[in-house]
Amino acid sequence: MVSAGIIKTEWVKEKLKKYGIVVVLFLMIVGLTLAEPNFIRRTNIFNILTQASIFGIMALGLTFVIISKGIDLSVGSILAFAGVVAASLAQSPLATNKYYPNLGELPLLIPILVALLIGLSCGAVSGFFIAKTKIPAFIATLGMMTIARGFALIYTNGRPISNLESMTVIGGRVFGVIPIPILVYAGAIVLSWILLNNTKFGKNVYAIGGNATAAEVSGVDVDKNLIMIYAYSGLMAGLAAVVFAGRVGSVHPGAAQMYELTAIAATTIGGTSHSGGIGTIWGAFVGALVLAVMRNGFTLLGIDAYWQQVTEGAIIIVAVIIDMRKNARKD
Amino acid sequence: MSAESNLLEVIGVVKKFPGVLALNNVSLEVAPGEIHALMGENGAGKSTLVKCIAGIQAPTSGRIVFKGEDITEFTPKKALDRGISMIHQELSPVVHRSIMENIWLGREPLNRFGLVDHKAMYRKTQEVLAEIDLQEDPRTLMENLSVAKMQMIEIAKAVSYDAKLIIMDEPTSALTDKEIQQLFRIVRALRDKGKSIIYISHKLEEIYEITDRVTVYRDGTYIGTERTLDLPVQKMINMMVGRDVDELFPKTPCPIGEVKLEVRNLSHARFFRDVSFTARRGEILGIAGLVGAGRTELIQTIFGIYKKASGTILIDGKEVEISSPKDAIKANMALLTEDRRTSGIFPMLSVRFNMTIASMGQFMNRVKLLSGQKIARKSEEYRKSIHVKTPNLEQKIMFLSGGNQQKVLVARWLMTQPDILFLDEPTRGIDVGTKAEIHRLISELAGQGKTIIMVSSELPEVMGMSDRILVMCKGVATGIVENTPDLTQDTLMAYATNTMNQETA
Ligand SMILES: Nc1ncnc2c1ncn2[C@@H]1O[C@H](COP(=O)(O)OP(=O)(O)OP(=O)(O)O)[C@@H](O)[C@H]1O
Numbered sequence: 016m017v018s019a020g021i022i023k024t025e026w027v028k029e030k031l032k033k034y035g036i037v038v039v040l041f042l043m044i045v046g047l048t049l050a051e052p053n054f055i056r057r058t059n060i061f062n063i064l065t066q067a068s069i070f071g072i073m074a075l076g077l078t079f080v081i082i083s084k085g086i087d088l089s090v091g092s093i094l095a096f097a098g099v100v101a102a103s104l105a106q107s108p109l110a111t112n113k114y115y116p117n118l119g120e121l122p123l124l125i126p127i128l129v130a131l132l133i134g135l136s137c138g139a140v141s142g143f144f145i146a147k148t149k150i151p152a153f154i155a156t157l158g159m160m161t162i163a164r165g166f167a168l169i170y171t172n173g174r175p176i177s178n179l180e181s182m183t184v185i186g187g188r189v190f191g192v193i194p195i196p197i198l199v200y201a202g203a204i205v206l207s208w209i210l211l212n213n214t215k216f217g218k219n220v221y222a223i224g225g226n227a228t229a230a231e232v233s234g235v236d237v238d239k240n241l242i243m244i245y246a247y248s249g250l251m252a253g254l255a256a257v258v259f260a261g262r263v264g265s266v267h268p269g270a271a272q273m274y275e276l277t278a279i280a281a282t283t284i285g286g287t288s289h290s291g292g293i294g295t296i297w298g299a300f301v302g303a304l305v306l307a308v309m310r311n312g313f314t315l316l317g318i319d320a321y322w323q324q325v326t327e328g329a330i331i332i333v334a335v336i337i338d339m340r341k342n343a344r345k346d
Numbered sequence: 347m348s349a350e351s352n353l354l355e356v357i358g359v360v361k362k363f364p365g366v367l368a369l370n371n372v373s374l375e376v377a378p379g380e381i382h383a384l385m386g387e388n389g390a391g392k393s394t395l396v397k398c399i400a401g402i403q404a405p406t407s408g409r410i411v412f413k414g415e416d417i418t419e420f421t422p423k424k425a426l427d428r429g430i431s432m433i434h435q436e437l438s439p440v441v442h443r444s445i446m447e448n449i450w451l452g453r454e455p456l457n458r459f460g461l462v463d464h465k466a467m468y469r470k471t472q473e474v475l476a477e478i479d480l481q482e483d484p485r486t487l488m489e490n491l492s493v494a495k496m497q498m499i500e501i502a503k504a505v506s507y508d509a510k511l512i513i514m515d516e517p518t519s520a521l522t523d524k525e526i527q528q529l530f531r532i533v534r535a536l537r538d539k540g541k542s543i544i545y546i547s548h549k550l551e552e553i554y555e556i557t558d559r560v561t562v563y564r565d566g567t568y569i570g571t572e573r574t575l576d577l578p579v580q581k582m583i584n585m586m587v588g589r590d591v592d593e594l595f596p597k598t599p600c601p602i603g604e605v606k607l608e609v610r611n612l613s614h615a616r617f618f619r620d621v622s623f624t625a626r627r628g629e630i631l632g633i634a635g636l637v638g639a640g641r642t643e644l645i646q647t648i649f650g651i652y653k654k655a656s657g658t659i660l661i662d663g664k665e666v667e668i669s670s671p672k673d674a675i676k677a678n679m680a681l682l683t684e685d686r687r688t689s690g691i692f693p694m695l696s697v698r699f700n701m702t703i704a705s706m707g708q709f710m711n712r713v714k715l716l717s718g719q720k721i722a723r724k725s726e727e728y729r730k731s732i733h734v735k736t737p738n739l740e741q742k743i744m745f746l747s748g749g750n751q752q753k754v755l756v757a758r759w760l761m762t763q764p765d766i767l768f769l770d771e772p773t774r775g776i777d778v779g780t781k782a783e784i785h786r787l788i789s790e791l792a793g794q795g796k797t798i799i800m801v802s803s804e805l806p807e808v809m810g811m812s813d814r815i816l817v818m819c820k821g822v823a824t825g826i827v828e829n830t831p832d833l834t835q836d837t838l839m840a841y842a843t844n845t846m847n848q849e850t851a
C-alpha cells in the first residue's frame with residue numbers, strides 16, 4: 016500500500032493545481048497591500064468589485080458558452096445595443112436632447128426588462144444559427160458582434176444617450192454602503208451557479224462540451240440547449256448593460272468595445288477549458304477578480320496603462336498553460 | 347528459463363497515479379517466439395504495464411529489461427526503435443487518410459528532394475500487407491475499413507517496424523469469430539518467425555487457443571505465471587478474481603408478455619434492407635452476425651441515429667416516428683452504443699456525471715432542482731453492484747481502465763430503467779467476474795417486463811442470455827431462431843454466413 020505521506024503530498028499537489036489561481040490572487044492581494052496599504056481599504060475593495068461587475072457578469076454567461084466548447088464574441092456589442100435602447104427609455108424628462116422627446120418618465124423596470132430582452136434575443140439568434148446551420152460559434156458570434164454594434168449605431172445615429180436619472184440609481188449604494196452593481200453581480204453569480212450545478216440544463220452544458228455525440232445519444236437536445244446557452248450569454252450581456260448604464264449615466268453606441276475579450280480572459284483565467292466540458296462559476300468570479308485587482312493595483316501604484324495591457328496578456332497565456340497542464344493529462 | 351534467454355523482463359515495476367497504485371512490484375518474463383497472455387480483472391494494471399513497456403508512460407520505479415538492456419528512456423519512439431510495437435486497446439487511426447499514410451505516419455519515405463515519395467510508400471505498403479496476407483489497396487481510406495480491417499492494419503504497422511515484441515491490448519474486443527481466426531493466423535505466423543507477442547484479452551477461449559503461457563495480475567500485484575495448457579479454467583479465474591465464479595450467468599426464465607416493439611420492413615440506404623422482427627415484454631432478443639452485418643446500424647436506426655430509408659416501427663402496436671435519439675428516449679428506449687469513445691464517455695467529466703447524465707430526471711427535488719445527494723446515492727449504489735474500480739466517483743472517467751469505463755456506461759443505461767433497452771456489445775472488455783454480474787442485472791430487467799435487444803459478437807453470451815436470436819448477414823436478416831437447448835453455434839454461424847442450406851443438406 017502507498018504510505019499516507021505520499022498520498023498527502025499528492026493531495027497537496029492536486030489541490031494546488033486546482034486552486035492555483037486562488038493562490039495567485041491571494042499573493043497579488045498581499046503584495047499590493049504591502050506596497051500600498053490603501054489597497055485593502057473597504058472603499059477600494061468595493062471599487063474593485065464594482066469594476067469587476069460588468070465584465071464579470073459577462074464572464075458568467077461566457078462560462079456556459081465555453082464549457083459547451085463554444086465562444087461568444089458578441090457580448091460587448093450586445094451590451095452597447097441593449098444599453099442604448101434601455102438608455103433611450105430612461106432619460107430624465109428634463110433632459111435636453113431626448114431620444115423620445117414626448118416620452119414621460121417610465122418605471123425603472125421597463126428599460127431594465129428591455130435591455131435583458133434585447134440581450135436574450137441577440138444571444139438566441141446567434142445560438143439558433145450555431146445550432147441549426149452548424150456554422151462555427153466563432154463565426155456566428157463574430158457576425159453578431161458586428162450586427163449588434165451596427166444596430167447600436169443606427170439606433171443612436173452615432174450619438175451617446177445621456178441624462179439617465181432613473182437608471183443611475185443602479186450605480187448607487189444600498190444603505191449608502193454597498194454599491195448596487197456588486198449586489199447585481201452577486202445575484203448573477205448565484206443564479207448562474209444554480210443553473211450550472213443544479214439543473215438539467217447545466218448538466219447538458221457540460222455534456223455537450225464533453226462529448227457532443229455522447230450527449231445526443233444520452234437524450235440531450237443539443238440544438239435546443241445550444242440556443243439556450245447563447246441566449247443566456249446574451250442575457251448576461253443585457254444585465255451588464257443595465258449596470259453599465261447605471262454606473263456611467265450615459266451610453267455611447269461605441270461603448271464596451273473589447274469587453275468580450277476581457278470577459279473571455281476572466282473565464283479562461285478562472286480555469287474554464289476551451290476544449291470543453293470543464294469550468295466553474297466560481298472560477299469565472301476568481302478570474303474576473305484577478306483582472307480587476309491587477310488593473311486597480313497598477314493604477315494605485317501609478318504604473319503605466321500600456322504596461323497594464325502587456326501584463327494582462329501575459330497572465331492570460333500563463334493561465335491557459337497551467338490550465339492545459341491540469342486537464343490534458345490523458346496519456 | 348534463464349534470464350539471458352528472455353526477450354523481455356519486467357522486474358519489480360511500480361506505477362503510481364494520483365490516489366491510485368496501479369502496479370505494485372509486478373514482474374513478467376517473455377521468451378523469444380512465445381505468445382504470452384497477460385490476464386487480470388478490469389483495473390488490474392495490464393494496460394498500464396504494457397504502456398510502460400511501449401514507452402507511452404514511465405514506471406514510477408522498477409526495471410524493464412529488453413534484449414538484456416535496461417530501458418531508461420520511455421518514449422514511444424525509442425520503444426519502436428528498439429523493436430517494441432503496440433496495438434492499442436482503443437484504436438486511434440487517422441480515419442480520413444489512406445492505409446499507407448497511416449502505416450508510415452511520422453516516417454514517410456522521402457524522395458531525393460525531401461518530399462514524400464508516394465510511389466515508394468505504396469510499394470512498401472503492398473509488401474507489408476502481403477506479409478500478413480491482407481488484400482487491400484494501400485490507398486483505401488481508413489474510414490472505409492471495418493474495425494477488424496483497421497485492427498489488421500495496426501498489425502501491419504507493427505510488422506512494418508520489424509518489431510521483435512508486439513503487444514496486443516484486447517485486439518479482438520471488436521471482432522467476431524471469423525475475423526478473430528484471421529487475426530490468429532497472422533499472430534501464429536508472426537510467432538513462427540520468432541517474434542514475441544504479449545496478448546491481453548478477457549475472452550478465456552482465446553487465451554487457451556493461442557497463448558503459450560499466462561501471467562496473472564490482481565489489483566496491481568503479480569499472482570503467477572503458468573503454461574497455458576497446464577492451467578485449468580477455474581484455476582485461472584481463481585487467480586484473477588481471488589474466488590470462484592461462473593463464466594456466464596444463465597438467464598433466469600421469466601414470463602414473456604405481449605409484443606412491445608415491432609419493426610416492419612425497415613431499410614437503410616446503405617447498411618441493411620427489409621428487416622422485420624418483434625420483441626416482447628420480458629424478452630431478451632439477441633442479435634448475432636459478423637462484424638459489418640449491419641447489426642449496430644440496425645439498432646442505431648431504430649434509435650433514430652441513422653435515418654431510415656423505409657419501413658415502420660411500432661411500440662405497443664402503435665406506429666411511432668423516431669427521427670432522433672431524443673424521440674427514442676421519449677418513447678422510453680435506451681441504447682448502450684458500441685463505440686465507447688466517440689459516442690459513449692465524457693472523458694474529462696467525473697465517473698458520477700458519466701453514470702447519471704441520462705437519468706437526471708430522476709434526481710429532481712421538490713423545487714425541480716437537481717439533488718446532489720440523490721445523485722450521489724444512486725451512483726454509489728451502482729458502483730458497488732457492478733464493481734467499478736475507481737478511487738472515488740469524482741475521478742475523471744478517462745483515468746479508469748477500459749473495462750471500468752464500460753461498466754460505467756452499462757450503469758448509465760441500466761439506471762434509466764427504460765422500457766426497451768438496446769445493448770451493443772454490453773460486456774466488451776469486461777472481466778469474467780463482472781460479466782456474470784452484468785448478465786444478472788440484464789436478466790433482472792427482463793424479469794421486470796422490460797424488452798431487451800442485445801447485439802453481441804460473443805456467441806456464448808448471445809446463446810446464454812437470449813430467448814430468441816435474430817441473425818444477420820450482409821444487411822439481411824437471415825433468420826430468427828428460438829434459443830432452444832439444441833441450438834448450436836454452427837447453426838448460428840450458418841445463418842450468419844448465409845449458408846444454411848449447405849448446413850442442413
Ligand atoms: N492516467 C491515469 N490516472 C489515474 N489512474 C489511472 C490512470 N491510468 C490508469 N489508472 C488506474 O490504474 C489502474 C489500472 O488500470 P489499467 O488500465 O492498467 O487496467 P487494465 O488491467 O488494463 O484493465 P481493463 O481490463 O479494464 O483494460 C486502474 O485502477 C485505473 O483506474
Ligand SMILES: [Mg+2]
Pocket residue numbers: 392393394435515747748749
Ligand atoms: Mg486495459
